[in-house]
Amino acid sequence: MIKNGKIVxxxxxxxxxxxxxxxxxxxxxxxxxxxxxxxxxxxxLPGGIDVHTHLDMPFMGTTSSDxxxxxxxxxxxxxxxxxxxxxxxxxGETLSNSLSIWEAKxxxxxxxxxxxMAMTDxxxxxxxxxxxxxxxxxxxxxxxxxYKEYMCDDSSILKVLEKAKDLSALVMVHAENGEMIDLTTKxxxxxxxxxxxxxxxxxxxIAEEExxxxxxxxxxxxxxxxxxxxxxCAGALEMVRRARARGVKVFAETCPQYLxxxxxxxxxxxxxxxxxxxxxxxxxxxxxxxxxGLSSGDLQVVSTDHAPxxxxxxxxxxxxxxxxxxxxxxxxxxxxLMYSEGVRxxxxxxxxxxxxxxxxxxxxxxxxxKGMIAxxxxxxxxxxxxxxxxxxxxxxxxxRTDYTPYEGMSVVGYPVKVIANGxxxxxxxEFVGEKKRGKFIRREPCNIAGGR
Ligand code: DUC
Ligand code: ZN
Ligand code: ZN
Numbered sequence: 001m002i003k004n005g006k007i008v009x010x011x012x013x014x015x016x017x018x019x020x021x022x023x024x025x026x027x028x029x030x031x032x033x034x035x036x037x038x039x040x041x042x043x044x045l046p047g048g049i050d051v052h053t054h055l056d057m058p059f060m061g062t063t064s065s066d067x068x069x070x071x072x073x074x075x076x077x078x079x080x081x082x083x084x085x086x087x088x089x090x091x092g093e094t095l096s097n098s099l100s101i102w103e104a105k106x107x108x109x110x111x112x113x114x115x116x117m118a119m120t121d122x123x124x125x126x127x128x129x130x131x132x133x134x135x136x137x138x139x140x141x142x143x144x145x146x147y148k149e150y151m152c153d154d155s156s157i158l159k160v161l162e163k164a165k166d167l168s169a170l171v172m173v174h175a176e177n178g179e180m181i182d183l184t185t186k187x188x189x190x191x192x193x194x195x196x197x198x199x200x201x202x203x204x205x206i207a208e209e210e211x212x213x214x215x216x217x218x219x220x221x222x223x224x225x226x227x228x229x230x231x232x233c234a235g236a237l238e239m240v241r242r243a244r245a246r247g248v249k250v251f252a253e254t255c256p257q258y259l260x261x262x263x264x265x266x267x268x269x270x271x272x273x274x275x276x277x278x279x280x281x282x283x284x285x286x287x288x289x290x291x292x293g294l295s296s297g298d299l300q301v302v303s304t305d306h307a308p309x310x311x312x313x314x315x316x317x318x319x320x321x322x323x324x325x326x327x328x329x330x331x332x333x334x335x336x337l338m339y340s341e342g343v344r345x346x347x348x349x350x351x352x353x354x355x356x357x358x359x360x361x362x363x364x365x366x367x368x369x370k371g372m373i374a375x376x377x378x379x380x381x382x383x384x385x386x387x388x389x390x391x392x393x394x395x396x397x398x399x400r401t402d403y404t405p406y407e408g409m410s411v412v413g414y415p416v417k418v419i420a421n422g423x424x425x426x427x428x429x430e431f432v433g434e435k436k437r438g439k440f441i442r443r444e445p446c447n448i449a450g451g452r
Contacts, residue, residue: 001020001035003039009351017031019031037383046371047358049371051303054327055072066399068110074397078334079384084113106440110437114443117141117142119152137441140227141170143174154218161226172228176208184203194320196317212236230254231258232290234285241293257328262282264284273321276325294342299356365443383419
């Protein structure tokens with residue numbers, strides 16, 4: 001039982017005790033009992049859901065540095081109790097074998113997890129396999145419109161959209177125009193512009209805006225929903241906004257890095273490679289536009305795109321920015337940053353924080369048991385101290401990497417106890433949960449997107 005806390009959902013804020021039984025919320029009300037946690041003065045939020053992580057992912061000649069154990073412990077410290085990680089189909093592999101590789105990695109997970117299937121090789125047989133994936137609880141498929149080794153042309157995207165429509169599955173896209181990026185990268189390198197700071201010019205906003213517009217048009221043609229991952233700039237958001245206004249079922253997420261950091265980071269004289277991610281950081285004026293997109297509902301989700309690397313891995317691109325493993329760590333800092341920078345600064349409401357970080361991800365990704373505090377829902381709960389001040393540093397975070405892009409930044413508001421399926425995982429700075437306890441979330445077709 002959790003007593004005296006202030007419960008926050010996507011729609012309400014109210015004081016009630018929470019009775020927990022068998023990993024589920026049993027009742028909300030006023031109860032007596034001995035086995036209880038006192039949450040007086042604290043907020044109680046539904047456990048965070050991060051629908052975009054890359055744990056133990058082979059990528060750009062190396063592997064992301066958090067595995068499912070370290071990454072999910074870090075997630076729990078930051079108030080995230082479920083993730084959806086991307087299975088990335090290795091070239092020539094079947095979807096089923098690709099899934100087996102990720103199932104083996106995910107046995108180490110300490111929180112519940114689902115998978116999206118990132119298809120890199122579209123052919124009759126992988127299209128056919130999509131049905132089996134949906135039956136196995138993988139109800140979303142991601143396509144890359146950039147990265148030479150993974151990217152899909154429009155005809156492949158259309159085939160996947162058509163099959164996804166039949167299956168009521170959701171198609172997600174990494175929307176950047178890969179040809180524009182490739183051409184620009186080659187030009188920059190041939191001019192001797194090889195340093196990490198040039199990454200931003202190789203990934204111009206127009207390449208994202210074009211790809212977002214095209215992805216939406218393809219989905220509109222097929223009349224099936226589409227989800228844009230890690231949207232980073234105002235032009236791309238404008239594409240989403242316009243499409244939504246004409247009734248297209250387009251959904252989009254952004255990430256804390258695009259809401260809080262800007263291109264100035266590439267002027268870091270020592271280590272600009274820390275900030276090499278795709279899409280890259282944008283000009284500062286975009287940030288307010290993204291915050292407004294969240295507040296208005298044109299952006300529905302904040303995920304992290306957690307793709308951590310050590311600085312020594314980033315060094316692989318010392319002589320050529322296009323070889324720097326793309327990605328930043330963020331699985332642990334999402335909710336504290338969104339509370340401190342979003343709610344406390346009046347950019348989003350407390351209910352919106354819950355909506356964006358938990359409730360909408362659960363609905364869009366087909367997890368009706370998650371993202372809520374209500375009788376029958378999973379007892380995934382964050383006891384959050386709205387006044388706790390923490391200075392973010394890789395030294396006090398738990399992500400397995402040697403930097404955070406938020407080094408030295410002070411946040412106010414932090415999880416103090418984190419409960420998943422009724423089990424206490426984090427208690428005042430200690431991980432007290434059992435390891436490898438996470439269970440696979442067999443997801444349903446998404447219900448906001450509505451399938452057909
Ligand atoms: N972008 C990143 O920055 N890292 C991982 C994959 C991606 O699309
Ligand atoms: Zn991506
Ligand atoms: Zn990603």
